[in-house]
Amino acid sequence: MDQEITAFPGWIARDGVTLEQLDPAMLDDLDTVVRVRYSSINYKDALALHGRPGVIRRHPLIAGIDLTGEVLASRHPRWQAGDLVTLNGAGLGEDLHGGLAGLAAVNGDDLVRVPSELGPLRAAAIGTAGFTAALSLLALERHGLAPETGPILVTGAGGGVGSIAVALLAAARYEVIAATGRPSELSSQLTALGAAHVLDRAELTSSGKPLGKQRWAGVVDAVGGPVLAGALAGLQHSGVATTCGLAGGAEYPGTVLPFILRGVSLLGIDSVRTPPLRREAAWQRLAQLLDPALLDSVTRVVPLSDAKDAAASLLAGAGTGRIVVDVA
Numbered sequence: 001m002d003q004e005i006t007a008f009p010g011w012i013a014r015d016g017v018t019l020e021q022l023d024p025a026m027l028d029d030l031d032t033v034v035r036v037r038y039s040s041i042n043y044k045d046a047l048a049l050h051g052r053p054g055v056i057r058r059h060p061l062i063a064g065i066d067l068t069g070e071v072l073a074s075r076h077p078r079w080q081a082g083d084l085v086t087l088n089g090a091g092l093g094e095d096l097h098g099g100l101a102g103l104a105a106v107n108g109d110d111l112v113r114v115p116s117e118l119g120p121l122r123a124a125a126i127g128t129a130g131f132t133a134a135l136s137l138l139a140l141e142r143h144g145l146a147p148e149t150g151p152i153l154v155t156g157a158g159g160g161v162g163s164i165a166v167a168l169l170a171a172a173r174y175e176v177i178a179a180t181g182r183p184s185e186l187s188s189q190l191t192a193l194g195a196a197h198v199l200d201r202a203e204l205t206s207s208g209k210p211l212g213k214q215r216w217a218g219v220v221d222a223v224g225g226p227v228l229a230g231a232l233a234g235l236q237h238s239g240v241a242t243t244c245g246l247a248g249g250a251e252y253p254g255t256v257l258p259f260i261l262r263g264v265s266l267l268g269i270d271s272v273r274t275p276p277l278r279r280e281a282a283w284q285r286l287a288q289l290l291d292p293a294l295l296d297s298v299t300r301v302v303p304l305s306d307a308k309d310a311a312a313s314l315l316a317g318a319g320t321g322r323i324v325v326d327v328a
């Protein structure tokens with residue numbers, strides 16, 4: 001631990017969630033101490049900062065499921081002082097003190113080196129949302145999808161996971177269909193990210209039928225609920241969908257028909273407990289594929305003091321792209 005740091009700012013959940021000056025002694029006794037430079041606002045962070053249940057599992061707890069920064073000290077064989085690292089999930093901001101603070105103690109096993117192509121601010125812009133988009137791409141490919149198999153539908157395309165999924169899949173040469181509830185507002189942004197077509201999400205939910213025209217070979221779904229059911233109804237025979245989110249509902253109001261009549265598969269994505277080798281693979285793909293200028297075009301940076309206000313738009317379903325929190 002850096003002896004010079006006697007206090008650091010952080011968003012902490014007690015009765016409410018407030019920005020306070022915190023004592024380094026409160027951190028968990030984990031092998032690596034990181035001076036946090038950036039965090040980000042994911043949907044889970046928005047829930048946690050606004051006191052919604054289901055994310056924070058221990059009190060008091062520093063919020064924030066992402067961090068990017070510089071190692072101050074480490075007992076882990078892989079890391080030394082000065083290394084630039086990033087961490088997504090792995091319990092941060094849920095059952096371990098998280099990244100919306102100036103200092104963090106973490107498990108070195110879960111850290112990933114910030115790719116030199118990206119640098120720390122862009123690594124934070126990717127954050128859990130972009131990491132999850134990359135895990136979704138890896139999962140589709142493990143199940144045999146390739147650009148020539150057919151188009152991929154991305155739902156919640158205006159949000160964090162969705163917008164990075166659109167850019168990533170397009171860069172990997174997939175034909176991307178971006179589904180959004182805000183087509184008139186976001187069409188040009190989604191096209192600039194690489195979407196070949198923009199779909200009004202109402203088209204996915206309007207018929208309510210379990211099977212529709214076979215329109216896409218794959219799906220990256222961050223929404224759940226009726227949108228996921230509609231996305232599966234449009235999957236081609238033997239198509240593959242990933243499910244990571246519930247911005248539109250935790251239920252699956254569909255039937256087994258796409259599975260048993262069209263042989264489709266639904267793959268679950270959990271970024272939090274991703275093992276280290278898969279973390280590395282996802283970040284390598286992000287560094288290789290993502291155009292930094294496109295990432296910058298959907299990134300907004302806010303100071304630590306504005307994190308809670310910035311999070312409100314995500315809860316209203318009105319967030320776009322990614323919000324980086326400048327902690328330093």
Ligand code: NDP
Nearest residue numbers: 043156157158159160161180181245246247248270271317
């Ligand atoms: P954002 O808030 O940035 O994006 C969510 C998007 O979903 C919105 O922008 C909107 O897109 C769409 N949406 C919001 N509300 C509704 C609604 N009521 N009905 C239909 N669509 C809606 O969140 P993130 O991208 O950070 O996260 C998306 C989801 O993925 C969350 O549920 C999150 O918890 C989950 N997640 C899960 C992870 C995992 O490991 N499993 C990791 C990361 C995220 P548009 O307006 O374009 O339709």
